[in-house]
Amino acid sequence: MLELEGVETFYGTIQALFGMSLRCEEGQVTTLIGRNGMGKTTTVGSVLGTLTSRSGEIRFDGEVINGRPAYQVAQLGIGLVPEGRQIFPNLSVRENLIATAANYAGGNDPWTLGKVLDFFPRLEERLANQGSQLSGGEQQMLAIGRALMLNPRLLILDEATEGLAPLIRQEIWRRLEQLKQSGLTILLIDKNIDELADIADRHFIIEKGKVAWEGNSDALTGDDELKARYLGI
Numbered sequence: 105m106l107e108l109e110g111v112e113t114f115y116g117t118i119q120a121l122f123g124m125s126l127r128c129e130e131g132q133v134t135t136l137i138g139r140n141g142m143g144k145t146t147t148v149g150s151v152l153g154t155l156t157s158r159s160g161e162i163r164f165d166g167e168v169i170n171g172r173p174a175y176q177v178a179q180l181g182i183g184l185v186p187e188g189r190q191i192f193p194n195l196s197v198r199e200n201l202i203a204t205a206a207n208y209a210g211g212n213d214p215w216t217l218g219k220v221l222d223f224f225p226r227l228e229e230r231l232a233n234q235g236s237q238l239s240g241g242e243q244q245m246l247a248i249g250r251a252l253m254l255n256p257r258l259l260i261l262d263e264a265t266e267g268l269a270p271l272i273r274q275e276i277w278r279r280l281e282q283l284k285q286s287g288l289t290i291l292l293i294d295k296n297i298d299e300l301a302d303i304a305d306r307h308f309i310i311e312k313g314k315v316a317w318e319g320n321s322d323a324l325t326g327d328d329e330l331k332a333r334y335l336g337i
């Protein structure tokens with residue numbers, strides 16, 4: 105569904121991606137893992153169109169999307185749960201959910217406010233609260249709910265459970281598993297290798313702006329040298 109091939113992205117004169125390549129297969133969970141500063145968020149920005157790649161190709165459903173503005177990429181069906189959640193602090197939970205809602209792909213069983221609130225009952229209790237009044241876990245549920253309200257075909261989570269308490273993390277992993285079971289294609293960035301290994305079909309390790317290794321969960325969890333070298337675990 106999503107393919108990156110030889111992508112190079114710069115911040116001004118500073119190069120951050122050096123020929124990044126990645127594939128997300130339809131209906132699968134793919135991870136992008138690596139130490140801080142290796143280029144995960146830059147990869148996401150390059151896909152979403154918030155950063156412009158200078159060379160290489162990014163394809164979604166076979167269509168080249170490099171250089172398209174972010175709103176068009178979102179309309180093609182790529183939803184983002186951004187690093188730091190980026191909840192609108194002065195809007196209520198309800199307003200955060202409906203502000204950008206759409207069903208561009210025209211799916212016949214789209215996510216609605218009611219469905220998102222059933223999926224995250226905690227958000228229903230907080231519906232009238234402002235974004236700024238939510239806990240980190242509630243904000244992450246809201247960020248996921250907001251992305252689902254765009255009815256994406258590919259959901260990207262940049263730091264899915266970063267900074268969350270263990271019980272909330274478990275809840276987020278359970279929900280992501282449910283989304284996978286529903287057939288949604290997911291690209292996950294996170295540091296919790298064990299949880300990633302449980303849910304994901306394929307992993308890509310990024311090192312200095314390009315992929316250093318790819319493989320399945322057994323290969324990842326069984327290779328201590330790999331984890332030490334590229335993930336510092």
Ligand code: ATP
Nearest residue numbers: 115118119120138139140141142143144145146147
């Ligand atoms: P983290 O886990 O810390 O978010 P990351 O793997 O997502 O790390 P990126 O944020 O993509 O890494 O950063 C990749 C490289 O690009 C780093 O060397 C970083 O210093 C550099 N970089 C990121 N943002 C900018 C910016 N706005 N201006 C200049 N360089 C940047």
